[in-house]
Amino acid sequence: MNQVLDWLNNNSDLIVHYGINLTLAVVIFFVGNKVAKFCAKITEKAFAKKKVDKAVGTFVSSIIYSLVFAAATLMALSQVGIETTSFIAILGAAGLAIGLALQGSLSNFASGVLIIILRPFKSGDYIEAAGHSGSVEKIEIFATELRTPDNKVIIIPNSSIMSGAITNYSREVxxxxxxxxxxxxxxxxxxxxxxxxxxxxxxxxxxxxxxxxxxxxxxxxxxxxxxxxxxxxxxxxxxxxxxxxxxxxxxxxxxxxxxxxxxxxxxxxx
The missing domain is CATH 3.30.70.100 (Alpha-Beta Plaits)
Known part of the structure; x- marks a missing residue:
């Protein structure tokens, strides 16, 4: 017990230093998460104010949330002494391996971008895709959300939508x-x-x-x-x-x- 107390006394400055940094890192992480959500909400409202399709606003706000949250995470890691430059390099190397393992998710992301660019449907349209039908609620990074007439929510991966036929019942007057x-x-x-x-x-x-x-x-x-x-x-x-x-x-x-x-x-x- 005396040895523990002696160690604490000898390293009190170091403990306080790392304790403060760890506390700041946790604060940065949680504040960054709040800021990311705030930025995403502001972006979605700005698109809505400009009368841009709701699906586009949802998609862009999802990307902004991911970017801001990733930046906050890197700042929090930097605060506790982790070298972010080397960490980013490790992430880049790991990203290649993860990318190969998560080809489906990357395909969903790419398909989401194509949906936004090609605009085969917009928010509120009643469509049939990937064997399901319903009104488009929102288009997110990896999936599109449909709502059926009997109020069921169907979440379809974007790659499944873009890989098959899409019937849009609402496009024509x-x-x-x-x-x-x-x-x-x-x-x-x-x-x-x-x-x-x-x-x-x-x-x-x-x-x-x-x-x-x-x-x-x-x-x-x-x-x-x-x-x-x-x-x-x-x-x-x-x-x-x-x-x-x-x-x-x-x-x-x-x-x-x-x-x-x-x-x-x-x-x-x-």
Whole structure:
């Protein structure tokens, strides 16, 4: 015990020196983290004020946070006596090995940069990519976040998005609804066509230009199939779709035109 006390007395100045440096390093680290978050938030607000796409602001703010946090970490290490120049050299050598091991993450980062540059979609667009669909919430360094209509969050790696087909349902102002309506072979086709046209004419959200199309599409096994193809504003797509499905059935029933179910004639021979 006496030896410990003697050592503490003999090295008190050194202990105080390193204690102060360690405390400062911890303070620098935590303050640097706060500053990094603050800079990222300020950047995102600045992009929003300039009315730049939210996804771009999120992506750039993520990069700024990483850079400021890395700088703060190096300052904290320097404060405790670690040579940052040699440390950076070691990091560079280790970075090459880590880069080879983390090719997927680097690929996600590169794909995120391509998404920002090529802009196949923007924040708020409803897209389908990598087998998932939803509204784009934000684009980050390594992944893109989607939100589904039933409020589920899907996080997709950026490389998975850029390596496959991307369907953007929100880019164009208008969309076409494609319906196939079957009527019985005993139905009056002209009357059936008029009924379908009257349903479309009554819906105020269906666009006049381009005009809709109603035509016989197929003489199927159990029915004569019509295609019903009206154009609507993209924002009205699902409202009109559901409305047409209901009103077409009601209108055909009122006109005594049956919608046949699949059936098969079986001939039994003795």
């Amino acid at each position: 208008t969309r076409r609804i494609d319906l196939v309506v079957g009527v019985g072979y005993d139905a009056d086709l002209k009357q059936a066509k008029q009924v379908l046209q009257s349903v479309l004419n009554k819906n105020p959200k269906i666009l006049k230009d381009p005009s809709y199309n109603v035509a016989v599409f197929e003489l199927a096994d159990s029915s004569v199939n019509f295609v019903v193809r009206p154009w609507v504003n993209t924002t009205d797509y699902w409202d009109v779709y559901f409305d047409l499905m209901e009103n077409i059935k009601i209108a055909l029933d009122d006109a005594n035109i049956n919608i046949p179910y699949p059936q098969m004639d079986v001939h039994v021979q003795k």
